[in-house]
Amino acid sequence: xxxxxxxxxxxxxxxxxxxRKMENxxxxxxxxxxxxxxxxxxxxxxxxxxxTLGIALVIAWRTRAYASELAHNLAxxxxxxxxxxxxxxxxxxxxxxxxxxxxxxxxxxxxPFLIGLGILxxxxxxxxxxxxxxxxxxxx
Numbered sequence: 001x002x003x004x005x006x007x008x009x010x011x012x013x014x015x016x017x018x019x020r021k022m023e024n025x026x027x028x029x030x031x032x033x034x035x036x037x038x039x040x041x042x043x044x045x046x047x048x049x050x051x052t053l054g055i056a057l058v059i060a061w062r063t064r065a066y067a068s069e070l071a072h073n074l075a076x077x078x079x080x081x082x083x084x085x086x087x088x089x090x091x092x093x094x095x096x097x098x099x100x101x102x103x104x105x106x107x108x109x110x111x112p113f114l115i116g117l118g119i120l121x122x123x124x125x126x127x128x129x130x131x132x133x134x135x136x137x138x139x140x
Contacts, residue, residue, distance in 0.1 A: 013069075019062060026055040030080070037087040045091065049084040056080050067131065071123035078116030082109040 015023075029052040036045035056077045063069035086109040089095035095106035 013066070019059075022055060023059060026052065026059065029055065033084070033087070037090070040091070042091045045087055049080075049087075053077070053080050053084065067123065067127050071119050071127070075116035075120050078112040078119070082112035082116070085109045085112065 029048050033045055033048035033052050036042075036048060056073065060070060060073035060077055063073050086095070086106055089105045089109070095104060097105045099105055099108065
């Protein structure tokens, strides 16, 4: 009886403990920002944008060697940017200001949201298929 070939060991992506602590702190700041937005605590909400966005940028920079991680972390950067702009537009009352026909100040948050979505679409529709083809060719 033939012994079946064992599957290749799955690739492991390890996160250093210091990086994981930073990511967990990032979640804390993000939650504080959104709670402040929900409760209309303007000073806290605006203050929390800085560490939330700052840590997101650091995380994206640290993962730049991995296309998948970079794409997702950049999408998060643009998500936080859009979210922070939207919060600010509500705090200062320009969320309902008409800036173009059928476009209010709040709708401008779509720009960074769509940039983040574009990054992910590019990764999944262009970059990931290239990586998959390259790895299949390499193992043949």
